[in-house]
Amino acid sequence: MRRILIADDEANMRWVLERTLSKAGYDVETAEDGQLALDQALAERPDLVLVDLKMPKLDGLSVLRKLKEHYPDLMIVMMTAHGSTASAIEAMKAGAHDYLMKPFDIEELLITISKAFEVERLREQVDYLKGEVQSNSWQLVGNSEAMQKVKHLxxxxxxxxxxxxxxxxxxxxxxxxxxxxxxxxxxxxxxxxxxxxxxxxxxxxxxxxxxxxxxxxxxxxxxxxxxxxxxxxxxxxxxxxxxxxxxxxxxxxxxxxxxxxxxxxxxxxxxxxxxxxxxxxxxxxxxxxxxxxxxxxxxxxxxxxxxIPPLRERQEDIPYLAEHFLKKLRNYGHSKKLGPGVLNQLMAYSWPGNVRELENVIERMVIISSGTVIGADGLAVIKTSSTKEKGPCPFVLPSEGVSLEKIEKSFLHQAMEQTGGNQSQAAKRLGLSRHAFLYRLEKYGIDPHWGI
CATH class of the missing domain: 3.40.50.300 (P-loop containing nucleotide triphosphate hydrolases)
Structure with missing residues (x-):
């Protein structure tokens, strides 16, 4: 339930607004002067403030400016019977969301408040999405029977x-x-x-x-x-x-x-x-x-x-995925294609990191290859990646003076390397739960997306 603070020195106006907004489903509080409104808002942040321009102790514009110092995103709607174009402009410049002239229609008030909350909701979504790193690396690419079934579902x-x-x-x-x-x-x-x-x-x-x-x-x-x-x-x-x-x-x-x-x-x-x-x-x-x-x-x-089937069970999709990633990289300024034999090498590999690993390999091949055709120099990337399929090396007691912390950190790096950065598989190899594994990565400052 949204919480609205009403600040107005007219008792009748406070009563009407409180009754109206409560019926509309809002949690309403009131204040009879500007200073009281400021104190209440600072004690517990409301979702919206409906404040009169002319009030004792502290006028509406002063309340607006002080609240904006503490809550820059707080929705504030100004009300006045003494309005003018100048005061409206001043209020909007100070950060008011909207401005209502008394006497106003109740329906107009409810629409104004509803729009204010909609703006706030959209702003929160934009702020969230700005901070969210979303990968658009892949699409549902592939014509294998398994992928056709996934697309159908x-x-x-x-x-x-x-x-x-x-x-x-x-x-x-x-x-x-x-x-x-x-x-x-x-x-x-x-x-x-x-x-x-x-x-x-x-x-x-x-x-x-x-x-x-x-x-x-x-x-x-x-x-x-x-x-x-x-x-x-x-x-x-x-x-x-x-x-x-x-x-x-x-x-x-x-x-x-x-x-x-x-x-x-x-x-x-x-x-x-x-x-x-x-x-x-x-x-x-x-x-x-x-x-x-x-x-x-x-x-x-x-x-x-x-x-979703792993890539090793739908290898016929590898040519389509490889071409998709090459096309994507061409958009970044590269113009290369796979040479003879390279695609066969891609299809012969088991891809423990699945489509994510394939994309990373294609990108590294593009970077390493000197010409416009990815050939023998690019194949070195596949050979390097294929070593990740091997199990962990036998443990050999280190020489004297090596701390347990260094050994643990080395094991974490090896596990990430041998699994292509797959955190679940790396944790499993070390006999750890995923949470325990991530905790140790953080403890030693190891990037959890290292190698991916």
Whole structure:
């Protein structure tokens, strides 16, 4: 529920506005002068302030300017019976969202407030997307029977509101499939919001998903809008869903069942209309049997499962993918093609890193090759990549004076190198959970996307 602060020295006006906005579903507070309004807003940030221009103790423009110093993005609408073009321009320059002349129609007020919140929602989505690094490296390229089946499933489910579970190894293109479903759906004009469930701790992930209220925990200096709210009307893509803690799984189950939740530290129930698409490289059925994943959540997520085959099982797609990546690189200023024998080498390799690894190899081949045709010099890249298939080297006790930390860091680097940067496979080789593996990468300052 949105919280609105009304600041007006006229008691009748406060009463009318409070009654009207409360009936419209807003949480309303009032202040009888400018100083009181400022104090209330600074004590707890409202979502919107409706402030009169002429008030005792502190006028509306002063309230506006002081609030903008603390909350630059706060929506503020000015009201006045003493308006003029000059005061309207001054208020807008100071950061007011809009300006209402008294007496105004109630319908006009409600429309103004509704538009203000819509602007705020769109701004939050833009801010989020600016900070979100989204990869458009691949498309659903390929004519193999396996990929034709995936495309068919995408087209069928896109037109429905069904929850989708995408399964496949790392690097197979699960996010691209999720994006394709959203693009082909009636929700295409609404946001597509991605959350990497493995990249955040349990506390941070809960805050990212559901948002939090001011003071909910140390460092929560203001209310935060969660990604469920940012995705309103659109699609929320939960990548690496198998990494969720049981606590967050329980809360996600409730959202799937009831389409409602509360922000962290909040009591008000928020209702959302969001399509959920989840993805994992884990065997969730096995996870449920081992008690690591809730069985009821699994069945809620897998209403419509889509499995993406690894590249080694659809090698006939490699020529199409290679040409796609070469064409993409031509757009960056390169104009090269594969020489005789190179494509055969590409198709002979098993690609443990899947399509992501193929794209990286193509890019390195383009950079290394001196001519317009990728030949023997480019093949060296494939040979280097193929060494990553080998198992880890036998452990040899280091010479005296080498610290345990250096050994551990070396093992992390080797695991990343031998798996082509595949974090799940690297963690498995070291006998670690993915969370423990990522913790150690962070501990030693190793880029988790190193080698990818």
């Amino acid at each position: 995408v087209e069928r489910v896109a037109l429905t509101p069904a929850t989708v579970l995408i399964q496949g190894e790392s690097g197979t293109g699960k996010e691209l499939v999720a994006n394709a479903i959203h693009t082909l759906s009636p929700r295409v004009e609404r946001p597509f919001i991605r959350v990497n469930c493995a990249a955040l701790t349990e506390t941070l992930l809960e805050s990212e998903l559901f948002g939090h209220e001011k003071g909910a925990f140390t460092g929560a200096h203001a209310r935060k809008t969660g990604r469920f709210e940012l995705a309103e009307g659109g699609t929320l893509f939960l990548d690496e869903i198998g990494e969720l803690s049981l606590n967050v799984q329980a809360k996600l189950l409730r959202v799937l069942q009831e389409r409602t939740f509360e922000r962290v530290g909040g009591e008000k129930t928020i209702k959302v209309d969001v399509r959920i698409i989840a993805a994992t490289n884990r065997d969730l059925i096995k996870e449920t049997q081992e008690g690591c994943f809730r069985e009821d959540l699994y069945y809620r997520l897998s209403v419509f499962p889509i499995s």
